[in-house]
Amino acid sequence: xxxxxxxxxEATGNPEFEEIFxxxxxxxxxxxxxxxxxxxxxxxVLQTIFLRLAKQKISPDxxxxxxxxxxxxxxxxxxxxxxxxxxxxxxLDALRQQPPGAAAGTIFDDELRSRLREAIGQLxxxxxxxxxxxxxxxxxxxxxARMLGVSRGAIALKLFRLRARLKNALRAGLGxxx
Amino acid sequence: xxxxxxxxxxxxxxFLREIGDINSDEMEQSIGSVAQSLRAQIEIDRNVIHNxxxxxKTTPRPRRRFVLAAVLVATxxxxxxxxxxxxxxxxVVRGQRTIAPQVEPxxxxxxxxxxxxxxxxxxxxxxxxxxxxxSAMTRGVGTPLRSxxxxxxxxxxxxxxxxxxxxxxxxIRRAEMTTHIGTVNCRGVDGELFPTPANLxxxxxxxxxxxxxxxxxxxxxxxxxxxxxxxxxPWMVEQTVVGxxxxxxxxxxxxxxxxADNPSGVTRAELQQMFQAMLMDRFRLRVRREIRQMDxxxxxxxxxxxxxxxxxxxxxxxxxxxxxxxxxxxMETLARSLEFTLLPGxxxxxxxxxxxxxxxxxxxxDDKTGLKGxxxxxxxxxxxxxxxxxxxxxxxxxRVDYEPPLPKAFEEQLGLVLTRGxxxxxYIVVEHIEMPSEN
Numbered sequence: 200x201x202x203x204x205x206x207x208x209e210a211t212g213n214p215e216f217e218e219i220f221x222x223x224x225x226x227x228x229x230x231x232x233x234x235x236x237x238x239x240x241x242x243x244v245l246q247t248i249f250l251r252l253a254k255q256k257i258s259p260d261x262x263x264x265x266x267x268x269x270x271x272x273x274x275x276x277x278x279x280x281x282x283x284x285x286x287x288x289x290x291l292d293a294l295r296q297q298p299p300g301a302a303a304g305t306i307f308d309d310e311l312r313s314r315l316r317e318a319i320g321q322l323x324x325x326x327x328x329x330x331x332x333x334x335x336x337x338x339x340x341x342x343x344a345r346m347l348g349v350s351r352g353a354i355a356l357k358l359f360r361l362r363a364r365l366k367n368a369l370r371a372g373l374g375x376x377x
Numbered sequence: 378x379x380x381x382x383x384x385x386x387x388x389x390x391x392f393l394r395e396i397g398d399i400n401s402d403e404m405e406q407s408i409g410s411v412a413q414s415l416r417a418q419i420e421i422d423r424n425v426i427h428n429x430x431x432x433x434k435t436t437p438r439p440r441r442r443f444v445l446a447a448v449l450v451a452t453x454x455x456x457x458x459x460x461x462x463x464x465x466x467x468x469v470v471r472g473q474r475t476i477a478p479q480v481e482p483x484x485x486x487x488x489x490x491x492x493x494x495x496x497x498x499x500x501x502x503x504x505x506x507x508x509x510x511x512s513a514m515t516r517g518v519g520t521p522l523r524s525x526x527x528x529x530x531x532x533x534x535x536x537x538x539x540x541x542x543x544x545x546x547x548x549i550r551r552a553e554m555t556t557h558i559g560t561v562n563c564r565g566v567d568g569e570l571f572p573t574p575a576n577l578x579x580x581x582x583x584x585x586x587x588x589x590x591x592x593x594x595x596x597x598x599x600x601x602x603x604x605x606x607x608x609x610x611p612w613m614v615e616q617t618v619v620g621x622x623x624x625x626x627x628x629x630x631x632x633x634x635x636x637a638d639n640p641s642g643v644t645r646a647e648l649q650q651m652f653q654a655m656l657m658d659r660f661r662l663r664v665r666r667e668i669r670q671m672d673x674x675x676x677x678x679x680x681x682x683x684x685x686x687x688x689x690x691x692x693x694x695x696x697x698x699x700x701x702x703x704x705x706x707x708m709e710t711l712a713r714s715l716e717f718t719l720l721p722g723x724x725x726x727x728x729x730x731x732x733x734x735x736x737x738x739x740x741x742x743d744d745k746t747g748l749k750g751x752x753x754x755x756x757x758x759x760x761x762x763x764x765x766x767x768x769x770x771x772x773x774x775x776r777v778d779y780e781p782p783l784p785k786a787f788e789e790q791l792g793l794v795l796t797r798g799x800x801x802x803x804y805i806v807v808e809h810i811e812m813p814s815e816n
Contacts, residue, residue, distance in 0.1 A: 220415070224408045233397035238407055241399075243619075245411045246669070253419055315392050334390075335397030365393075366385050 216253050219265050224249070226266065226336070227273045233335040234277035234327065236316050244276045267346050274328045281320045311369055318368035322361070329354060330361050410670040410799055417668040417801060542650040544589075545638035549659055549813045551629040561598045561633075563589035563652060565645035570652075571602055587640020589652050591633035596621050596810070599631060603652040604664060604805050617739075620664075620807035631813075663809040673741035673800035674720065676712055676793055678748070684792040687750040695754070703755040711754060712744040715795075719783060741800040746793065758786050 224245060231244035248269065252261075261268045319327055325347075332338045332346070340358070344351040563570040564584040584590050591599050597618040635655060637643040656662045688705045695704035695714045702719070720740040758779045779786065784795045 220412065224411070225404060228404055228408055229397045229399065232399050232404075236396065238399075238403065242407050242411050245408065246414055249411070249415055250667075253415065311388065312392055312396070315389070316396065319396075330393070331397070334393035362386070362389065366389055369385055369389055369392075 213253065215257055215262060216249075219252065219257070219261075219269075220249055223265055223269050227269050229335060230270055230273040230331055231277045233331050234274065234316075234319060235281050240277070240280050244273060244280060247276050248272045270332065270346075271324070271328055274331060275324050278320060278322075278324055278327060281316075314368055314371070315365060318365050326357065326361055329357055333358060413799065414667075414669045414801075541654050542647055543654050543658075544635040544651045547633065547635035547655050547659070550632045560584075561591040561594040561602045563602070563645055563648035565643050565648050566641070567644050570645045570649055585640075587637045587643050587648075589633065589635045589648055591631055593630045594633065595630055596625050599633065600656065600662070600664065600805055600807065603649065603656050604666075617802060618805045618807065621810060625810065625812070659813040661809060661811040662807070665806050665808060667804045667806050668801050669804050670799040671741050671802045673743065673798065673802075674715070674795050675743045675745055675798040675800065676708065676715070676795055677745050679788050679792045679794045682792055683746075683748070683752075684790065685752050685754055688753045690751065692751050699760055701755060701757045703753075705751055705753050707751050708744045708746045708748045712742040715742045716740055719779075741802050742795075743798070743800040754791065756786055756790055758783070 227248055228241050228245050231241040232238070235241055235244065251272075319330065322330070329343055329347070332343045333340070338346070340354045341351050344354045347354070561571075562584045564586055566586070569584065570589075591602075600621070601618045633655075635651070637648060637651060690705055692707060692710060693705040695702060695706050695710060695718075697714065697718045702714075706714070716739055720742065758781065761778050761780070781789070787793045787795045
């Protein structure tokens with residue numbers, strides 16, 4: 200992923216933090232947006248994670264490869280945001296969930312999409328992490344396995360089960376409509 | 378039927394790949410906004426404002442606390458032993474009985490306490506307002522004030538936490554929402570903590586002098602008033618107080634009645650400190666302040682200069698009607714009024730507050746005019762209210778249109794420019810809160 204420099208976070212007095220923010224903020228934001236489906240929530244998640252990072256001494260492991268730490272934090276914080284935050288029906292939020300460039304989705308598609316987000320919100324953090332790495336960030340099974348320190352077979356099996364579970368959630372939505 | 382059967386797998390794949398897709402411009406805008414907030418927050422953290430600091434209380438680390446306690450116990454034990462050995466205690470007691478009336482009122486007394494309820498001394502809450510420690514201690518009617526040196530010694534000798542301002546009595550109950558809008562406010566000799574706008578004064582009950590009340594108050598309103606998020610109003614606080622568990626925002630809401638020990642003399646700043654102390658004690662509340670960037674408007678002076686005059690008199694509430702807005706106000710008050718009255722109608726965005734319904738979404742305004750006086754403001758317009766989709770507004774509320782449009786009216790009639798931009802807004806983030814303890 201090509202990353203443009205972000206001059207806004209210069210001069211914090213912590214060059215390591217600035218570098219991590221400039222390099223990984225988009226990665227964290229996309230993860231948060233995928234889970235929450237809302238720009239404001241994704242901004243909150245991004246701010247929470249990097250604020251936490253700014254306040255602590257960054258460990259050598261994180262410095263070596265911040266991606267696993269940031270992704271796990273993004274998933275955990277996003278899940279807690281959507282679980283704790285009550286949201287009324289908001290047309291603007293619903294419109295924001297439309298993918299860019301796509302034709303105006305049908306109400307039916309919107310319902311399915313919202314059902315899918317609901318199902319993702321109920322996953323365990325590790326499961327949600329694997330799912331997002333695979334589908335939002337396009338990582339291969341092998342890359343995910345390396346990142347999480349498990350075997351490739353375990354990831355493939357987990358993804359298979361996750362897909363089955365999410366398909367059931369979608370089918371339940373379809374069942375009510377046909 | 379297009380999603381049936383095997384298509385479910387394809388639909389799932391499509392949705393899974395789409396959920397993280399976001400317009401890259403929007404993403405860059407969001408990240409830029411967060412970066413600005415982070416930079417501001419890191420600056421703030423260098424001068425961190427914490428509850429304990431607000432209360433003037435410090436919390437020693439457990440190890441330090443243990444060492445401190447051990448030293449105190451050892452010192453007391455040695456003291457008692459030595460006193461017994463020398464029969465010093467009985468001598469002192471006998472001596473006090475005979476010489477006490479001869480002690481000069483202004484003499485140094487090492488056993489002095491800061492407890493406000495102590496009958497021989499009365500500590501004015503003013504002593505801690507705004508962090509100042511002016512000498513406000515008296516010894517009852519007709520007795521002289523302490524000298525400055527004695528006051529300094531006293532302040533240094535006591536735990537600063539003991540000087541924390543507290544209500545004389547406070548009751549917290551849960552009650553169903555009443556018919557009026559939930560009210561949370563305090564009233565001191567210098568006015569209300571959050572001045573009620575003129576158009577709402579007949580709709581919300583007045584707060585008696587020297588008291589803080591919350592009638593049917595939601596916790597976010599209560600915390601916003603106590604910690605005064607810079608732009609929080611009692612009816613639009615969902616955006617500036619965050620982190621309260623969902624279950625604590627559900628009805629029944631809270632009914633709080635609290636009174637200061639000197640209702641006729643207490644100021645609103647003192648009441649606010651008492652309100653904070655009560656929430657920290659009863660709700661075990663811990664909060665921190667955070668600056669976030671919100672979409673809003675920036676108010677500046679037009680190149681042509683301002684077209685209004687300053688007035689010598691005090692500020693008068695800004696009156697906003699269907700045809701004009703007028704009043705003698707500062708630019709700061711004008712900006713706050715715009716946030717709550719004129720601008721929310723333009724954007725048509727709303728938020729939903731349980732038991733209250735849908736209200737216009739707060740639009741922050743940053744006053745960058747640099748004008749410090751009080752000015753005679755008069756703006757003439759006509760407004761029309763139009764229903765939006767679904768019989769409401771764009772989000773279920775009404776949308777208001779102004780003629781001429783507000784930015785144009787501001788520039789032409791007042792010489793002020795109203796432009797869209799990011800505005801720093803102070804948020805109160807709740808780190809810990811529990812259900813309140815019994816009365």
